[in-house]
Amino acid sequence: MTRVAVLGAKGRMGSTSAAAIEAADGLELVAGIDVGDELEAIAEAQAEAVLVFTTPDVAFDQARWCLERGIHVVIGTSGFGDEKVAQLREIVSGHEGVGALVVPNFSIGAVLMMRFAAVAAPFFESVEVIEMHHPDKVDAPSGTAVRTAELIAEARREAGSAALPDATTTDPDGARGAKVEGIPVHALRARGFIASQEVVLGDPGEIFSIRHDSSSRESFMPGVVAALQWIPEHPGVTVGLDEVLELD
């Protein structure tokens, strides 16, 4: 049984996670901390792992506080780029046996989609990405779509794949969408979607597609639980769920 505390327990992800942790095998929720609470409560509750969903301005220092006390962290706060990950590595290097797992996307479905898209991409002549979100989203394309296109482009470069065929010479209004490292990305914004994405691959006489439709925050919970179950046995700094899911 791993004793787990949640940082940012009153936020949407934090509160949904608390319920999932309580229902999960091998995890025990021992503390829920939010703005105004003392971090000391984590130590008092003898938490062994902390799930961090606080805002970017405080999350790093809170993670450091935990790691320095030998408490594992799973970080769901966004914005942990290369620089912060390097700093985490430094902190962890001084505390044997402690683990930090940075998770840009807790959706196992999204992680599998990206992985499968990258594996499949070199086998097909064509590949495009379509992402569909609710119309209140302010940016296009989505971060997941960009990351997917980057992984596809990288896989094709490594495999020596040819450029995508495209004879388009007339497209006055931009129907062909955005290009992310050469991969076309299309963004739909329609009421009724929460977060969906489809990767479409094509060869002569065949179409292969991978699609993920997420309709609620619940869909992140299996990823949250898997991360917390995994971290106690995996010291060091890890980025992404791929290793947790043993996709590598």
Next chain:
Amino acid sequence: MTRVAVLGAKGRMGSTSAAAIEAADGLELVAGIDVGDELEAIAEAQAEAVLVFTTPDVAFDQARWCLERGIHVVIGTSGFGDEKVAQLREIVSGHEGVGALVVPNFSIGAVLMMRFAAVAAPFFESVEVIEMHHPDKVDAPSGTAVRTAELIAEARREAGSAALPDATTTDPDGARGAKVEGIPVHALRARGFIASQEVVLGDPGEIFSIRHDSSSRESFMPGVVAALQWIPEHPGVTVGLDEVLELD
């Protein structure tokens, strides 16, 4: 039994149609004419209806030739816009009982998709169009996608529908696609597609979609046959398959 001649019999659509006519109820193929042949052969074969698939530069005069002899025409040649249709009306008005049917799209599936999209559009808050074609296509978006978006926009205007919700403020690379009369249109170009289109409509808590995938010229044949079976009983000038299919 309607005696049918094909003009442009050696072209791709003409030759595929000849086989379909021979297999169809109530139609009899009596002549196949192509470049170098005399139109007189149509009269000699006592054709009652002529299917026109010749090039735009000759198709109009050939249609006139037929109509003036009391022979019905079904015109599949592209580029018969408002002006030419008006001219056809003039010709037909002088020849009682003769019919001309101009068909921009023989695909019953495409016609149904456009019709259903227009009917459904006012009932949903959001609507977008995705068209998928082979990567040798030079223009984007496709003519069918543009026509679909126009019909959707017209239906929403008539119903007094609100503008589509879209909070996008950041889209540096154009992932949101083209706007045709305010309706987003996205064009994919991938090997493996021939001609596909999907109309996606959304409301809170639901997505409604209409999709048509065409993988061969064969898919136009039911429309060709229906047009030829219909024209003998329908004098005057008609545009599109909607009336033939009794969708009006």
Next chain:
Amino acid sequence: MTRVAVLGAKGRMGSTSAAAIEAADGLELVAGIDVGDELEAIAEAQAEAVLVFTTPDVAFDQARWCLERGIHVVIGTSGFGDEKVAQLREIVSGHEGVGALVVPNFSIGAVLMMRFAAVAAPFFESVEVIEMHHPDKVDAPSGTAVRTAELIAEARREAGSAALPDATTTDPDGARGAKVEGIPVHALRARGFIASQEVVLGDPGEIFSIRHDSSSRESFMPGVVAALQWIPEHPGVTVGLDEVLELD
């Protein structure tokens, strides 16, 4: 402004509808009645239309009570078959100007799907229905899928369509699904679906599909609102949303 009362106001559909009525143009919520409340409250609130979501055992008598007082009813309670509809006609015939609308399915998306499927069915050689629901559903196929198949079968009979082609001679485990009036119906039960359905139609070289995905009760609200806005101007007894949506 139509003054609306909700019968069964504390149930799931009733409470969701109350919020939708308050937000809708031309409707004013004046009373919410549930078990234990007196119907008299409807009259006292001077309701002009009543939305009925009570249980089958009481809904008919409550509807009669309203109609006899000249109050329109929109009935969402299930189980209003031919017999009860006939009884409603009798009641209504004695009360000029009052209207009763019986709605087996408030989902505009589902109604459109059924309508489009029936219109399209005679134009294609093949047609099958796939419905997808959450795995807690106890019956298969769904009522909507059965109704869709019946409408498809009826449309094909009227059009004189041939039987569906199917060369299957070996299917030991029943992979071909159920047959409803000759139309194959397949039922998926998977976590992540609420209520989805797809109608797949095929001809040589083309596939046409109509799909509806519903992910929340919210998706019924546009149908509830449309029904309540429509009923004051439409005396007599009407069944289904088709006429409300002007699909006939």
Next chain:
Amino acid sequence: MTRVAVLGAKGRMGSTSAAAIEAADGLELVAGIDVGDELEAIAEAQAEAVLVFTTPDVAFDQARWCLERGIHVVIGTSGFGDEKVAQLREIVSGHEGVGALVVPNFSIGAVLMMRFAAVAAPFFESVEVIEMHHPDKVDAPSGTAVRTAELIAEARREAGSAALPDATTTDPDGARGAKVEGIPVHALRARGFIASQEVVLGDPGEIFSIRHDSSSRESFMPGVVAALQWIPEHPGVTVGLDEVLELD
């Protein structure tokens, strides 16, 4: 440059393959053999690898003939089960450096779909398989669907996954389809499909799907070419394209 001969060169797969081999990097077509030709022509043409698409009754002996002469074989003939594979191993063990590759399915898309389905299956609560074929197919479900379900079931057993949730108690006509090792499999038969399959996986709040649509024999050619390019460097007996595609 690998010198390739085709056995069964006049059959549909053989003749399509011949064209693909001629167009492929690193392969040279040196002989096309069919019924009535002498195998000796293979040796005379100095073929280094032979693609076998002959009928099951002769394919094994032909493969043995090649292997005993140090010529690699890629076997596309169906029906090479465990017993024949064991016999191939015996033959190959006596001829160092020679390779035999048995390929039940040359479609890279189908191979990827099966692989991805098996990888993803343990991460989701629900999973079902839908296969769609032309209506002239006599058996249901398809061999690929059965194999996919077996791989899914095996992956879930190994991962200790729970049984699929399914509350169905009423399904008088078999809408829930076939069960293959506990995995529901649904078979559609509609004009317009050649060979399609979709694997649908679900968790609370999300649906993940993998789909492959094949519309022509051409779609097998990348797999044929990859197999022929791979075999000269891989002695011994190998089954399936997984290793060729480096998916293992």
